[in-house]
Amino acid sequence: MQTRVVAALAAMVATFGGVGVPAQQTAAAARAPDPTFEKWCSHCHRSGIYMAGTLGLQRKYNGSKPALLEERDDLTVASVKVFVRHGSNSMPPFRKTEISDAELDALASYLAKQ
Amino acid sequence: MPLPPDVDSKRFAAAMRELRTIVGEQWVFTSEEDVDLYRDAYTPFFGEPEEYIPCGAVAPASVEQVQEVVRLANRHHIPLWPISTGRNLGYGGAAPRLSGTMVLDLKRMNRVLEVNDTLAYALVEPGVSYFDFYRHLRDNNHKVWMDCPDPGWGSLIGNALDHGLGHTVYRDHFDSHCGMEVVLPSGELMRTGMGAMPNNPLWQGFKYGFGPHVSPIFGQSNFGVVTKMGFWLLPEQDEVRSHIISVRRNTDLEAFLDTMSYLVNSGLIDSSWQLVSAIRGSSDSEIRAALAAHAPDAELERLGAAKNLGYWSTRIRFYGPSAVNAARWDYVRKRMATIPDVFFSDGKVYTFPMDTDSVQDEPDDLFAKGGLGIPSLAIFSLGARNGSQGHIFFSPIIPATAREYRKALEVFRQAYADLGLPPLNFVGGWSWYRRTLVLLFNMPITHDIAGNQRMRANYKRLVQIGAEHGWSEYRTAPAFMDDVMEQLSFNNHALRRFHETVKDALDPNGILAPGKSGIWPKHLRGKA
Numbered sequence: 274m275q276t277r278v279v280a281a282l283a284a285m286v287a288t289f290g291g292v293g294v295p296a297q298q299t300a301a302a303a304r305a306p307d308p309t310f311e312k313w314c315s316h317c318h319r320s321g322i323y324m325a326g327t328l329g330l331q332r333k334y335n336g337s338k339p340a341l342l343e344e345r346d347d348l349t350v351a352s353v354k355v356f357v358r359h360g361s362n363s364m365p366p367f368r369k370t371e372i373s374d375a376e377l378d379a380l381a382s383y384l385a386k387q
Numbered sequence: 388m389p390l391p392p393d394v395d396s397k398r399f400a401a402a403m404r405e406l407r408t409i410v411g412e413q414w415v416f417t418s419e420e421d422v423d424l425y426r427d428a429y430t431p432f433f434g435e436p437e438e439y440i441p442c443g444a445v446a447p448a449s450v451e452q453v454q455e456v457v458r459l460a461n462r463h464h465i466p467l468w469p470i471s472t473g474r475n476l477g478y479g480g481a482a483p484r485l486s487g488t489m490v491l492d493l494k495r496m497n498r499v500l501e502v503n504d505t506l507a508y509a510l511v512e513p514g515v516s517y518f519d520f521y522r523h524l525r526d527n528n529h530k531v532w533m534d535c536p537d538p539g540w541g542s543l544i545g546n547a548l549d550h551g552l553g554h555t556v557y558r559d560h561f562d563s564h565c566g567m568e569v570v571l572p573s574g575e576l577m578r579t580g581m582g583a584m585p586n587n588p589l590w591q592g593f594k595y596g597f598g599p600h601v602s603p604i605f606g607q608s609n610f611g612v613v614t615k616m617g618f619w620l621l622p623e624q625d626e627v628r629s630h631i632i633s634v635r636r637n638t639d640l641e642a643f644l645d646t647m648s649y650l651v652n653s654g655l656i657d658s659s660w661q662l663v664s665a666i667r668g669s670s671d672s673e674i675r676a677a678l679a680a681h682a683p684d685a686e687l688e689r690l691g692a693a694k695n696l697g698y699w700s701t702r703i704r705f706y707g708p709s710a711v712n713a714a715r716w717d718y719v720r721k722r723m724a725t726i727p728d729v730f731f732s733d734g735k736v737y738t739f740p741m742d743t744d745s746v747q748d749e750p751d752d753l754f755a756k757g758g759l760g761i762p763s764l765a766i767f768s769l770g771a772r773n774g775s776q777g778h779i780f781f782s783p784i785i786p787a788t789a790r791e792y793r794k795a796l797e798v799f800r801q802a803y804a805d806l807g808l809p810p811l812n813f814v815g816g817w818s819w820y821r822r823t824l825v826l827l828f829n830m831p832i833t834h835d836i837a838g839n840q841r842m843r844a845n846y847k848r849l850v851q852i853g854a855e856h857g858w859s860e861y862r863t864a865p866a867f868m869d870d871v872m873e874q875l876s877f878n879n880h881a882l883r884r885f886h887e888t889v890k891d892a893l894d895p896n897g898i899l900a901p902g903k904s905g906i907w908p909k910h911l912r913g914k915a
Contacts, residue, residue, distance in 0.1 A: 316518070316539065316764040322748050323765035332771065358424065363770045363777050365428030365476060369421065370414075370446045370494040370514075 307383035309376045310343075313367060318342045329362060346386045353381035388422050388442050389487040391465050392911070402463035403443070409455045410447050414495070417443040425473065425490045427480035429777030429832045431839050431846075431866050439482045439865060441468065444490035450568070450576065450614045456491065457612065458574040460898040467491040468900050469612045471513035471545030474538060477780045477829075477864070478549060484865035484902030485915055491612065493542075499523045500615065501591070504530050507620045508565060508591040513544040513613065517762040525743070531620035532760040534558050539762025544616045548606050550862055552819035554659045554758045556621050556706055559820060566590040567602050568615035572894035577611070591617030607862070608886070609900035610893050626709045627759055629658075629734030629752065630716055633665070633697025634726050637684045640699050641789040642726045647701070648787060650722060651821050655715050658704035658758065659819045662792070665696035667813035678812050702734065704758045709738070777832035781846055783853045784861040785816075787824045792816060795826060795858065802852045806845045825861055850874065865902065872905025887912070 310318075317326035320341060331340040339345050357377055360366040372380065390399050407415045416422055425444050432438035442465075447453045460467050466488040473481030473492065481490055497514030502524065509531075511520065517535040520543060524533065534553035536546050545551075547560035557563040566580045580596035581589040594602065605611050634643050650656045666674060666687050674690050684698075691698055703719070705712035723729045734752055737759060748765065749755040756763050770778060785791045796814065803811040816824030828849070830842050847870050853859065854874035863871045875882050886906045890897075897908020902915060 312518070317767060322750055323753065323763065323768040325764060325767035325771040328768050329771040358420075360428050363429075363767060363775045365474075365480065366424050368424040368444075368473065368481075368492070368494070369416070370492050371472075 304343075304383075307380055309372055309380040310383060313372060314342065314380075317364070326364060329364075342384055345384070348384045348386065350378075350381040350385045353377075353384050357381075388417065388419060389440055390442055391487040391489070392485075394464055394487075398463060399442070399465075402459065402465055405459055405463075406445055406456065409459065410445055410452050414446040414448070415443065416445070425470075425481045425492070427482035427864075429476050429480060429779060430482065431779055431832060431843050431864070433776075433832070433834050433839060434836050435839070438486075439484060439488075440486045441483055441490045442487045444492050446492040446495050448495045450496075450570065453491070453493070453496075453570045453612055453614055454574045454576060457570055457572065457898070460489070461572070461574070461896050464896060464898070465489050466898050466901050467612075468903075469493060469513075471542030471548075472516050472540060473545075474516075474540045474542070475545065475549060476538065477778050478862060479864040479866075482865065483900065484868060485911070488901065493612075493614070496614065502527065502529050502531065502620075503591070504622075506592055507531050507622050508617055509533075509620060510566075510591055510615060510617045511543050512615060513542055515543055516540050517543065517546075521760075521762050530623045532623060533618070533620055534560065534563065534760050535757060535762045536560070537754070537757055537766035538764055540764065543618055544613055547616065547618070548613060550606060552659065552817075553760070554704065554754055555760055556657045557619055558659050560618070561603075561606050563619045564602070564616050565592065565594040565619055566615075566617040567605060567613050569605055569611035569613050571611050572896070572899045576614075579605075591619075604889065607904045609903040609906055610889060612899070621706065621760070623739055624706045624708075626712055626736065626738050627704060627706055628712055628716075628736040629702050629704045629755075629758060630719075631700055631702045631732045631734065632719070632723055633700040633730050633732075635692060635698060635728040635730075636688055637698050639726050639729070640792070643699055643723075643729075644787060644789045644792070646722050646726070647818075648822070650719055651818070655718060656703050657706060659817060660701045660703050661818070662816040662824060663700050664698060664813045665700055666691040666698050668815070669696060671696075679810070697730070702752070702754075704734075775831055776834055779830045779832055779842075779846070779864050779866075780862075781828040781830055781849050782825050782860050782862060783858040784820070784823050784825045785858050787816075787818050787822055792824060794856065798852060798856055799826070799828070799849070802849060806848060808845065820861075846870075868902065869905045 317324055327340045354377055357367050357372060390396060403415055403417055422441055422443055425441050430438050445456055447456055466485060468483035468488045469491040470481045471493050493513035495514055496512040497519060498512045499515055499520060500510040502509045517539040520533055534555045534557040536551045536553050547564050550561050552558050552560060566582045569577050571577055579602045580594050581587040583596055605613055669675065671694060677686055677690055688698060705715055720731060735749060743759060743761055746756055746759060746761055753765055785795050800811045814826050814828060816826050818824055830846060833839060846867055850867060850870045859874055860871050872883055890906055891909050894908060897910055901908055901911050907915060
């Protein structure tokens with residue numbers, strides 16, 4: 274098993290020049306998942322070799338902050354709402370027919386630690 | 388917010404009051420904060436007054452509400468731009484072609500109405516995304532697979548109507564649809580095919596019905612609002628596997644593509660396939676230096692052979708029983724073996740039944756999940772690495788022959804040089820539609836106004852250059868729809884004039900999606 278993990282990581286490094294995204298979730302695993310995060314955010318913001326959001330944040334912070342949103346401890350309710358309603362780089366904003374204000378409140382609380 | 392043409396603020400306010408009684412207060416959006424959510428996140432007009440900005444958005448929850456909204460739009464002359472999920476990024480997003488148009492957001496109509504495992508079809512509403520539909524199939528243990536485009540948040544209906552594509556047997560999403568329900572511009576409800584007969588059980592089984600087959604005119608058009616659509620699905624297969632075919636020399640392209648045509652048109656290969664050049668598209672520093680120095684093919688081929696890279700390659704997928712897939716692969720290799728030094732490699736083999744949620748991403752196959760009909764957003768990882776603000780596609784479609792591909796590569800290589808763009812070593816060609824290659828030029832969107840202006844001018848020039856050689860695009864963003872339609876000029880634009888005749892007959896007030904695909908209502912023709 275260990276050999277396979279090492280081989281997979283080696284393949285990632287060979288292909289993507291060492292994008293060190295953790296292979297497993299850690300801190301977030303203990304919490305109940307937020308349904309809005311699962312439905313709308315998880316496809317880009319979880320761990321994986323093709324996760325656009327995680328790769329983008331990896332590039333932006335270069336290790337100074339976690340690339341996984343669920344591992345960040347500096348997100349605020351307000352900042353989460355700004356990103357969801359305004360987007361960032363190639364991430365588009367999300368409309369109220371997709372994520373309602375009430376769902377956004379719950380999502381922001383889920384991601385914000387402060 | 389811009390108002391619709393010829394509608395003053397008083398009339399607009401009155402229309403909005405009426406609209407709120409139809410759909411409810413919270414589903415009419417007119418504040419700047421809310422309407423901004425319907426602008427194109429990848430607009431090529433960022434920060435410029437030319438950006439297409441809606442006057443508002445309305446989100447009905449039912450077909451009856453859509454009909455009411457359309458009737459109101461006629462009464463108040465408010466143009467409507469229907470969107471399903473509004474995620475057509477790179478081709479315009481949710482934004483209309485004409486500023487002051489109201490977005491008709493169908494996202495709330497998100498029911499999967501029927502899945503038939505035996506005849507392998509489904510009937511869905513516009514707001515159902517590929518993610519939603521995948522979850523529905525899995526949660527209800529259906530034994531059918533969907534096909535999905537690369538961005539999984541798109542709508543089955545929206546993607547099909549824009550002639551979107553995937554990877555599996557049913558990858559041509561419009562061709563794979565069967566039966567529509569359409570709200571016509573008058574507000575009247577119509578069903579196509581056998582849906583026209585009450586209680587006919589073949590609405591999703593037999594697309595032609597009786598008499599003229601009209602469903603196709605609702606694709607890439609502004610002739611109606613599609614509120615239901617049937618789709619054919621693939622029964623669960625025993626096995627899915629992929630293989631890569633590579634040839635060593637540039638001069639092998641003729642035999643390679645001719646053989647692919649034979650195999651695809653014989654039904655022996657039933658997946659999409661992409662023509663790539665591991666050498667010309669290489670990130671290897673030695674090869675890139677050789678390309679920059681315009682090294683001859685012999686030198687590139689020597690470098691490629693040393694690194695085991697093909698000059699031309701493609702990945703194909705097989706769907707079916709293991710023994711049948713193996714036999715087909717044997718035959719493909721036999722046909723390809725007439726090309727000296729052709730070489731092959733094997734991708735992962737998936738055996739079913741299996742839990743598709745457990746399928747992992749493959750480092751060497753960005754489309755591994757898509758090839759199984761599992762939706763993802765993996766495609767966006769390409770832009771994430773360069774900090775892109777978005778992209779827009781220039782996507783001409785050409786015959787899948789080496790002669791035409793070489794000609795296109797040379798024409799666009801020269802065009803890139805003439806326009807001062809970075810050197811064009813190679814462009815990938817996707818064969819989603821049999822007999823064709825779609826050349827995908829990814830034009831980056833920035834927040835630099837001058838850069839975007841240059842990009843738009845370049846784009847328009849590329850459209851013209853393509854047309855000079857007989858190539859059109861299969862799909863484009865609203866910013867360039869007029870330019871693409873303009874090139875379809877046979878017999879003094881007889882096709883566009885036909886579209887306009889249909890438009891005027893169905894939509895005399897011109898309230899549905901003015902300018903979609905370059906089709907304008909009479910009162911705006913030549914003025915917008």
